[in-house]
Amino acid sequence: MEPKMSDDADVLIVGAGAVGLTLAVDLQRRGVKFRIIDAASQGFEGSRAKAVQPRTLEVFDDLGVSSRAACSTRHWASISDRCPSVAR
Numbered sequence: 001m002e003p004k005m006s007d008d009a010d011v012l013i014v015g016a017g018a019v020g021l022t023l024a025v026d027l028q029r030r031g032v033k034f035r036i037i038d039a040a041s042q043g044f045e046g047s048r049a050k051a052v053q054p055r056t057l058e059v060f061d062d063l064g065v066s067s068r069a070a071c072s073t074r075h076w077a078s079i080s081d082r083c084p085s086v087a088r
């Protein structure tokens with residue numbers, strides 16, 4: 001069955017990647033009705049995040065999830081860890 005387009009959404013988010021999903025979270029907490037669509041039939045199964053950018057942490061702070069995000073990460077070795085001449 002074809003999905004029906006809801007016409008009661010105030011915002012249409014195109015793309016359920018990091019940006020679209022974060023916007024969805026922010027709209028949800030503000031009580032704004034949205035619909036999110038994506039060209040892909042399923043989410044990306046790999047990982048594209050080995051480091052969190054400072055701006056991302058600011059957004060996490062604003063959303064109130066920075067502590068939870070920090071607690072659910074693990075240290076990823078810096079590439080310089082592989083260099084024998086780098087002093088540690």
Ligand SMILES: Cc1cc2nc3c(=O)[nH]c(=O)nc-3n(C[C@H](O)[C@H](O)[C@H](O)COP(=O)(O)OP(=O)(O)OC[C@H]3O[C@@H](n4cnc5c(N)ncnc54)[C@H](O)[C@@H]3O)c2cc1C
Pocket residue numbers: 014015016017018019020037038039040047048049050051052053056
């Ligand atoms: C190899 C790699 C490593 C990375 N490592 C890091 C990292 O360590 N730290 C970091 O902060 N960032 C990292 N990034 C960058 C990070 O992945 C991107 O900044 C982030 O994914 C961008 O989010 P986005 O929502 O804009 O795009 P995407 O995550 O690409 O999501 C876009 C979504 O829109 C959908 N879409 C596209 N066109 C359409 C359309 N016409 N109609 C409907 N849906 C559509 C796609 O299917 C996709 O689901 C990395 C990226 C790569 C490729």
